[in-house]
Amino acid sequence: MSKVPPxxxxxxxxxxxxxxxxxxxxxxxxxxxxxxGSAMADESVVGERIRIEGQVLDGSGAPITDALIxxxxxxxxxxxxxxxxxNARFSGFGxxxxxxxxxxxxxxxxxxxxxxxxxxDRAAPCINVTVLMRGLLSHVFTRLYFGDEAEANAxxxxxxxxxxxxxxxxxxxxxxxxHYRFDIRMQGDDETVFFDL
Amino acid sequence: MTRVLRPRDWSSHPAYIDAGYRSTALRGPTKPLIPVKAALxxxxxxxxxxxxxxxxxxxxxxxxxxxxxxxxxxxxVTGRVLDExGRPVPGALIxxxxxxxxxxxxHKVDQHQAPLDPNFYGAGRCLSDADGRYRFLxxxxxxxxxxxxxxxxxxxxxxxxxFGHQFATRLVTQMYFPGDPLLMLDPIYQGVPETxxxxxxxxxxxxxxxxxxxxxxxxxxxxxxAAETLFEAGR
Numbered sequence: 001m002s003k004v005p006p007x008x009x010x011x012x013x014x015x016x017x018x019x020x021x022x023x024x025x026x027x028x029x030x031x032x033x034x035x036x037g038s039a040m041a042d043e044s045v046v047g048e049r050i051r052i053e054g055q056v057l058d059g060s061g062a063p064i065t066d067a068l069i070x071x072x073x074x075x076x077x078x079x080x081x082x083x084x085x086x087n088a089r090f091s092g093f094g095x096x097x098x099x100x101x102x103x104x105x106x107x108x109x110x111x112x113x114x115x116x117x118x119x120x121d122r123a124a125p126c127i128n129v130t131v132l133m134r135g136l137l138s139h140v141f142t143r144l145y146f147g148d149e150a151e152a153n154a155x156x157x158x159x160x161x162x163x164x165x166x167x168x169x170x171x172x173x174x175x176x177x178x179h180y181r182f183d184i185r186m187q188g189d190d191e192t193v194f195f196d197l
Numbered sequence: 198m199t200r201v202l203r204p205r206d207w208s209s210h211p212a213y214i215d216a217g218y219r220s221t222a223l224r225g226p227t228k229p230l231i232p233v234k235a236a237l238x239x240x241x242x243x244x245x246x247x248x249x250x251x252x253x254x255x256x257x258x259x260x261x262x263x264x265x266x267x268x269x270x271x272x273x274v275t276g277r278v279l280d281e282x283g284r285p286v287p288g289a290l291i292x293x294x295x296x297x298x299x300x301x302x303x304h305k306v307d308q309h310q311a312p313l314d315p316n317f318y319g320a321g322r323c324l325s326d327a328d329g330r331y332r333f334l335x336x337x338x339x340x341x342x343x344x345x346x347x348x349x350x351x352x353x354x355x356x357x358x359x360f361g362h363q364f365a366t367r368l369v370t371q372m373y374f375p376g377d378p379l380l381m382l383d384p385i386y387q388g389v390p391e392t393x394x395x396x397x398x399x400x401x402x403x404x405x406x407x408x409x410x411x412x413x414x415x416x417x418x419x420x421x422x423a424a425e426t427l428f429e430a431g432r
Contacts, residue, residue, distance in 0.1 A: 005281035007419045009209040010396050011389040013371040018304040022294030022320030035249045059223035072243055072364050093243035128364055135220030137211035137388050162231055186224050196230035197238055197365045
């Protein structure tokens with residue numbers, strides 16, 4: 001293992017209740033451009049259009065109205081955007097907070113990610129998810145898999161590393177064509193799997 | 198040899214459930230985090246360029262100005278984004294948000310009975326340069342009360358959000374000011390292990406202070422760095 005590095009990591013702190021005018025300003029109607037939002041793919045982007053929505057639920061089952069969800073995904077070919085201009089039209093990064101929807105939902109309009117050719121034998125399409133909120137002192141990482149990809153999910157190395165009885169917490173349900181539901185449960189018997197990433 | 202990120206150092210970060218910080222009770226996960234293969238932590242993260250930023254995004258003394266200077270004590274907040282080996286992290290997006298000098302946020306849900314400043318918005322962002330350096334101009338934020346417990350007050354602080362080069366280097370933290378007596382009473386600050394807390398406190402710097410203009414504070418931020426791990430054949 002590696003030796004102890006010379007500098008210690010700067011500690012994490014909660015995002016608090018008042019982040020929206022800085023991190024999701026357009027969504028909340030503030031006069032500042034957002035660096036990213038919910039609408040991730042314009043007409044020029046190749047891929048199957050999908051909508052993802054869900055709630056973030058606390059330990060009592062109540063929807064959380066001040067969570068920030070960030071997603072990071074590959075394009076339809078399984079390639080992540082990069083500094084060298086790959087996928088200049090599709091950044092793959094989205095941000096949505098839960099404070100503007102009457103039902104405290106977050107939502108993303110994006111494309112379904114693909115899997116890189118060399119990884120198809122061990123990876124399913126998935127979206128990386130970061131969850132931040134008041135009351136969460138360190139953010140959590142999870143992953144969204146697709147309910148209509150059962151065959152691919154069955155060979156995904158990360159999903160297989162999760163205890164079988166908890167895997168369902170990572171699967172977004174297909175509720176109608178192109179429309180997925182993904183709820184994030186912070187606690188409880190069906191607490192969403194969070195990764196030590 | 199494959200370069201992978203060092204893990205999140207849980208002796209530097211707060212626990213998810215903290216008895217002193219009430220909101221953690223129903224929001225912090227209670228099941229153990231699931232370990233992932235080290236290679237996953239090397240996934241490159243989103244890249245942000247200067248096209249994401251407006252010309253005054255780094256200057257909070259100007260970017261909310263309507264017809265006058267914002268009220269309060271002007272300060273300079275600068276520092277470097279580094280990895281654990283002290284290497285600069287260039288091109289990191291740094292977003293900040295804060296209360297105004299009276300301790301009031303512009304956010305609609307902040308109902309603290311302190312005045313808004315029509316000339317202060319309270320959010321900004323910039324990219325670290327080739328040396329990892331960043332610099333904001335702003336107003337020193339005020340302390341404000343919150344509902345966590347009787348007579349609870351947040352210390353003066355500025356919220357920081359950072360993206361490093363990997364998806365997993367994401368960091369959201371808060372910068373505090375040296376000598377603040379509220380630090381010892383604040384459960385959010387105290388939630389961090391004692392040996393790591395002071396990394397969140399900026400230091401006053403006369404060198405960064407500008408004659409006749411503003412006091413300077415230095416806040417260096419350390420993100421997870423790369424460790425070298427030898428993968429055995431066939432693994």
